[in-house]
Amino acid sequence: METSHLAALQNKHEGLERRIRAEMNRPSPDEVILQSLKKQKLRIKEEIAHI
Numbered sequence: 001m002e003t004s005h006l007a008a009l010q011n012k013h014e015g016l017e018r019r020i021r022a023e024m025n026r027p028s029p030d031e032v033i034l035q036s037l038k039k040q041k042l043r044i045k046e047e048i049a050h051i
Helices: 002-024 031-049
Strands: none
Touching: 002 031
């Protein structure tokens, strides 16, 4: 069970990383969106670290 949960968290983390990169590559990145995505990514990273 833990391995599937870990894999799901890693997939979410990677997806957030892609969304952050895509937002940063826009001509005028939305800082509010970037901040939100980065916070979500950090929470997932912390959860992965606790497994």
